[in-house]
Amino acid sequence: MTRSLRLAGIACLGASALALTACGGNGDDGAKKTTVNPALTKSEIKLGLIVSRTGTSSSSDKSGADVALAWQRWVNAGQGIAGHPVRIVVKDDKSDGATATAAAQELLADPNVLSITTEASNTEQPVASALGGKDVPVVGATGYQTKIWTAQPNYFPTAPQAFPATVAVQIASAKAVGAHKFAAVYCAEIAACKEAVGLYGPIAQQQGVQYVGSVAASTTAPSYTAECLRLKNMGADLVQISIAPAAGRKLISDCTGQGYKGYFGVTAGAVNADITKTPNAKLVGGLQGFPWWADTPQVKQFRDAMKKYAPDADYANPASTAVWSTLELIRKAAANLPDKPTRKDMTAGLHTIKDEDLGGLLAQKLTYTAGKPGPAINCLWVYKMQNGKFASAPLSGPSGNSAASGPLKSDCMAAPAAG
Incomplete structure (x- = not known):
């Protein structure tokens, strides 16, 4: 789907979300030095994030990077994932199809990247062309094109599609x-x-x-x-x-x-x-x-983590919370990863997700079934x-x-x- 069609596809109500310009950085921010619980002695797990930190959709999407990096610090200060420390590999697609394709290919080429999450309104189609049907699970966050998220067996949607x-x-x-x-x-x-x-x-x-x-x-x-x-x-x-x-x-x-x-x-x-x-x-x-304003334990935990690990970040938007809940779903799916995990292990973990909504952090109870595309999300x-x-x-x-x-x-x- 082209950008112009996507403008219509999001009620032409998402048109405003796709025409924003802002500034941001690029690169693997998750590699920067951060405090890790010394008890996390297993191998490092890499999770990829393709996000529009710059370009036309950055105002809608860029906060996802800050949230992902805060989540990384929060998880690594605690119990990690199955005893593994985590690193978020951030790729800025600059709201550009060619850049997004290159980012997807780079993450795909690194077998240590066990899953890829996208928060990029403008580049769903080129990313899907690069990643669809491959061995890496693509897990949320925001995705508007139903034909992508409910057609590829390695796609695991976490947020509602446009129609x-x-x-x-x-x-x-x-x-x-x-x-x-x-x-x-x-x-x-x-x-x-x-x-x-x-x-x-x-x-x-x-x-x-x-x-x-x-x-x-x-x-x-x-x-x-x-x-x-x-x-x-x-x-x-x-x-x-x-x-x-x-x-x-x-x-x-x-x-x-x-x-x-x-x-x-x-x-x-x-x-x-x-x-x-x-x-x-x-x-x-x-x-x-x-x-993000809800007065519940799960949401309070999110706000507390953001205030501690990314105090200057703007997290008061649904792109931020969509990324957080997606990463929390990955953490749950990866709870039993072995000492030397592979993408196959991560995919198997995702297929254990049944009727899951993370206590209300997901709008719809999700079930992922091996060999079948992800569910349509309409909530x-x-x-x-x-x-x-x-x-x-x-x-x-x-x-x-x-x-x-x-x-x-x-x-x-x-x-x-x-x-």
Whole structure:
């Protein structure tokens, strides 16, 4: 799938997540000197991470590297994995397909890298072309393309794919804030952005929400006053932002300036500081990683580890928590690795995962079966944000994980019935 198609595939709601630019480093940060429990005398385990630390999707993905390295330090200060110290081998794909392919090939060529995790919105397809069907397990974290994550036997998904989950949750989340009329603003420059528009009506009908229309907007427009007035005239009280973050920030400012009082929809990788720190933003949507603010022992452990081992990192986003839960799932799968583990051993460990959700750190209970592709994941956590404060906003249906209620309760989305 091309980048433009992926913009549509994430509700063109992830379009904002894929057009961000930031700065970061490159290289194997996990090799830097870190304190290791002297009791960990077995051989070092390497785990690969391909992450967009720089480039167009970095604002959505780059925090995954900081989280992975903090997790490494946290694990090595404790019991390691089956008595082994761990090293995260970080590769920055720079949000570029050729760079991602090279990174994947480098990790594949090192047999001591027992698994590979990806947090790279722009480069799923080239990475899959390099790693699909190979002997190395590819385990999470964020992945939007269903045809990749549920087709390759060496792929182990941990987070929801784009269809139908991230499209449906954006509309369903209207119920979490009492909104009734859903509209979307999508990028005018990319034809694929409009492709998602045809999904809104059927999904809105399924979710009991009225779809009132969509508005095309140029990401380089000097003002969105006209678009905002159209949205107000439609009566919309939830407007999905499906344009780049810089434009999204301006849209929020212009619409609130025109008296719009409703919420803006932002889901998955688009939930990052570029949007969440916009003044006067009222946001609602779904998260592919667990809510980092939850007051539960598992989430508190995550926050404590981040504060101790990466005190300057920005972990208040779902990319961060998706990486943490993925690494925790790997740790569980690897609990019985032998003294000299191989990729085959890691894969066998992953196939012992049955009905696992890490106590609510995964949105859906996962089972991996030898010889079969990974499961489709259609569950997310619904949130809302106002005045810069996040809160869980679970819907009334059954949970996809073991948290029947509370901040870790997830909601599962179904595809609209054919008609």
